[in-house]
Amino acid sequence: MMTKNSPIGVLDSGVGGLTTVKELQLLLPKENILYFGDNKNVPYGNKSEEEIVSLTRRMIEFLITQNVKVIGVACNTISTIIDQISGDYDVKIIKVIDPVVDNIKNTLRKEKVGLIATNFTVNSGYYDKMLGDIKVYGKGSGELAAIVDSGKIDRAEVKDIVKIHIDSILESEKVDTVILGCTHYPIVKDIFEECYPEINFINPAFQQADAIKNYLEEKDLIKEEKGKIFKVYTSGDEEKYHVIMDMLNLELPEAIIQYND
Numbered sequence: 001m002m003t004k005n006s007p008i009g010v011l012d013s014g015v016g017g018l019t020t021v022k023e024l025q026l027l028l029p030k031e032n033i034l035y036f037g038d039n040k041n042v043p044y045g046n047k048s049e050e051e052i053v054s055l056t057r058r059m060i061e062f063l064i065t066q067n068v069k070v071i072g073v074a075c076n077t078i079s080t081i082i083d084q085i086s087g088d089y090d091v092k093i094i095k096v097i098d099p100v101v102d103n104i105k106n107t108l109r110k111e112k113v114g115l116i117a118t119n120f121t122v123n124s125g126y127y128d129k130m131l132g133d134i135k136v137y138g139k140g141s142g143e144l145a146a147i148v149d150s151g152k153i154d155r156a157e158v159k160d161i162v163k164i165h166i167d168s169i170l171e172s173e174k175v176d177t178v179i180l181g182c183t184h185y186p187i188v189k190d191i192f193e194e195c196y197p198e199i200n201f202i203n204p205a206f207q208q209a210d211a212i213k214n215y216l217e218e219k220d221l222i223k224e225e226k227g228k229i230f231k232v233y234t235s236g237d238e239e240k241y242h243v244i245m246d247m248l249n250l251e252l253p254e255a256i257i258q259y260n261d
């Protein structure tokens with residue numbers, strides 16, 4: 001049975017969802033967190049919808065066996081397809097895209113925004129649909145998520161890729177706000193900011209963590225007891241987790257556990 005002490009589940013194709021874990025650790029410091037990164041299959045952004053659906057089901061079903069009380073889909077690519085399958089599960093699933101869209105519409109009140117994301121996310125048109133009248137200038141990247149996920153981040157190489165993509169957005173339209181629409185990108189947010197100090201780069205992780213907090217409050221599921229557990233399950237190499245967690249200055253997990261089917 002789900003209780004206040006049940007963990008929050010967070011999933012992503014790889015290390016990107018740790019950006020949401022970071023915000024959860026700040027907003028909900030007492031909560032148990034179980035993270036699932038499918039690093040063996042990253043990047044999802046270049047896969048077909050069928051493959052993404054089936055890989056996502058596997059992660060959700062695993063997290064459900066761990067008795068999670070809510071699942072944060074800390075992956076934009078998965079968030080674009082999750083509505084097709086979320087009705088099959090009893091657990092509440094919270095996407096990374098919808099909360100940030102609400103914030104852009106209601107608080108930032110922008111007329112236009114840039115979007116850098118995976119090819120799948122950009123081509124899905126999900127941000128465009130959700131943002132309605134707000135014009136979206138999107139650019140997909142086929143390589144940036146995988147480079148970040150490798151844990152071997154060559155700043156010069158990332159800088160070159162960032163410049164190509166953001167310049168291409170700016171050529172279409174001079175936007176002052178760009179959504180980092182792949183959870184891997186905020187890990188290198190400082191590189192985006194160094195190249196374009198005049199642009200506001202939005203990291204959707206805070207809004208997602210806030211949406212998770214609101215849901216738990218509403219359902220009276222906020223953990224009150226002291227002591228917490230943070231565990232990471234990965235289908236890939238655990239070494240890179242140390243690198244990325246260090247970059248994000250995360251509270252470290254009790255264990256990084258190899259997940260094999």
Ligand code: DGL
Nearest residue numbers: 016043044045076077183
């Ligand atoms: N982190 C994921 C996202 O937010 C995608 C990376 C990938 O292509 O797997 O879209």
